[in-house]
Amino acid sequence: MLRYTLRRLLWAIPTLFGASIIVFLLTTLLPEPPTLASIAAVAVTSGDFTEYDRLEDERSTRFLEIPRFLNPRPVDVRTLAETSVATIVRGGADAPVAAHTLGRIGGAALPYVLPELDGLPADVRGRVAVALAPVAARMKLGNPDDLAKPDRAVTFWTHFWEDRALDFTEPSVRRAVRRLVHFGSDLREDDILLADTFALEPVIDAMATTTDRVAIERLTRVAAHVTGRGLVATLDATESARRRVVAEWHEWWYVHAMDYIALDGAERVAATIGDTRYGKWAARVGSGQLGVSARDGEPIAPKLASRMGVTMLVTVASMLASFAVAVPIGVFSAWRRGHAIDTAIAVVLFALYSMPTFWSAMLLARIFTGADALVAARVGASDLRMVLAIMTLTLASLATLSRQQRSAMLEVVRQDYVRTARAKGVPAIRVMVVHALRNALVPTVTLASLQLPALFGGAFVVEEVFGLQGLGYETLRAVEAHDAPWLMATILLTAGGTTLALVLSDILHALLDPRVRETYVRRQGAAA
């Protein structure tokens, strides 16, 4: 049995993977911001890169700058720096954009730019050095006027690298950051600023490991300074505000890290899959980070959990209720097969089967609570509305289950052992309930769990009619507000839940019916 369960669970993995790809593809439906190339020319002519940076940030937050599924040439800081320098060397229209990018990635790019400076032709050497002026400004070094002059800038950066190349190594910055955390002082803070963005990785890492308020203030201030984002957790901020700032920095790092770190061989291979839109998205979702709601900026996961209760209650309760009612009805109509009552039951069930859920919900609301309850979420005790919602869904799934029960009963009744029991004088009703029902229950149990997804979908509409504040109600509000993160989370949850229900129903089936297990294992064995 364990073997069967494990096998079945394994088979669910490709399904979940496929579902995640489909949900991911849904994100591509979202309207995309304009491409960077479209705005680059404007930024170059006006010399104002504010809008360009904003757009760059927006696009990379949605990972639009990396390929969807496979990234054969992942771009790390080294590649970025080298292509930027090459573009500047080549000159042309996009050279100013490359210069701007070089200025933005700053210190992290220096180990790949400055050593190459000597090898460049004299005229372009100056252009590259001038492009680095913003970096020097952030480091609070040099004279801005000097750095704008090509020959002076080259001299400055050459000296800079001669003096400080040793500081641009990972152990060195890590040590500096550790010292800043433990014995913070303005002097040490300035020391780290000299490494500029090269120190970002240890700085961001340190934010997670320390809880010291002073250290966090310093760390966020450093990060804010070198990236130009005004996100500092000041000393007087509340604990939750501080946590939020740190979380935002981690989020930012998750999106932008590739601009500031260099990959070694193994990492580069991993990045061909990991550094893609799907990879980034799936890794984030897989670790339970569902993002924040676009409506109110609240994190989605806890909200989802709090709304789940109502929906799960309605769904599961109606499944159980429908099972409890359907089985006796099925047994009864099988027992009275061909009588008028059997036909009458069939007619009623067929009507229920064809009834649109939202219509029956509204009719029930009108019958039981009077016309007023039709106005969603206003009147009526919550309990009554809950009961009515469960009732609606029960009626909706009743037909399928009791028909299944009826035909299973009729099938079983023809078996020899039932006939034997009858021949030995066991009363008909006892044969039905004791001998036949046990075997006829199996398919109905399986079918009941297969109904879960349909009931779940039905719950969305029913909640809306009865004004129950569950997942469906919240999702419809999200639809109105185009709250993409919430919708993504909901649909992922639904897909996961459905797959799980399917697996559970199969396992349940195998548990109840040993023949299934054997067939399955044999089939798998034969296939292998």
Place this chain on the structure above:
Amino acid sequence: MRPSAYDLKPVKSPPSSDLPGGGANEPPESLNVRSRPAALLVAQAQFAQSRLARASAVTLAFMLLVAIFADVLAADLPILCRVHGSLYVMANVTHPAALEGSDCHALAASKDRAPGDFALCPVVRFGPNTAAAGGETLVAPSFAAGHPFGTDAKGRDVFARIVHGTRTSLTFGLLTALAFVTVGAILGAFAGFFGGLLDAVVTRLVETLASLPTLILVLVVQALTAKPSALTMLLTIAATRWTEVTRIIRAEVIFASAQDYVVAARALGASPTRILWKHILPNVLVPALAAAPFGVAAVLLIEAAMDFLSLGIAPTTPSWGEILGEARFRPGAWWLLVFPGVSLFASLVALNLVGEALRDALDPRLRDEEAGFGRQLGG
């Protein structure tokens, strides 16, 4: 729904062999490629026997007529009229510029009508989007006011909206079902016939898509697309619903491939394409057809639910779901709840019954307890 891939039903005999009536006397399939598929003939005969199925087919035909002649049943301009000496034919459909701003009531009762002027008006003299004169809203059903089904909160005639909504729903339902039954049948046939990698991919895809409830997926897609429209909804529904058809057809094709007549054809050297086209497809045609009515019913339901939540086809388009959605906020107006609800319910009942009848006809030897509602209700 078929409970699982490995259910333990006894193997059933091929639909085309050993048939009552004409089917058995026909020459073998491979010799008589021009004849209509035997399975289809039998299905037809079976179908004709069921009273309920006939009644449902009549209901559906009636709804189709309503959809086609919606403009004759309810429109704000006359079907045929002469105004100031010029004759307008089918003004209710063409809406000629000359009659702009005028309507049936004015044309029929106008005092300054020239001699020889006349107007032949539709049954109900309101279009689906004409608001009642005098700003009256929520008129209860009354023949005297000319609103047999009343009006909605915007003063639009409910009868007109239901009649035109029939057109919306049926068009949408039929188009969507056509799309996914075609795609589903083709994919199912190929997957079942060729097997191997194609089969594995299709099966995985079916299982994956089946894990996403259609209604929720449609909701999300409509919310996320820049311009949600009837087309995006159609595509989304079709994208998830083909799986059901594929599942059925694939199983049928696998079953048919193992039959003697296919083996014989293969032994005779028939190409795979020929076997699939001439021998297998005719036998799986009926299951594909039987899936269609259920498909249309499912689409109608989703479309109505989306309109009910006012997230469906454009809000001005008349539809049943839209009226029902309005009923939520007009507790007193029972006519907003009853008339569109009954229309939707009736069409779902008819579609389901036709589907059941087709499915039962598909396999005449199916025992009663395995048959669906249709057998039991139809007698």
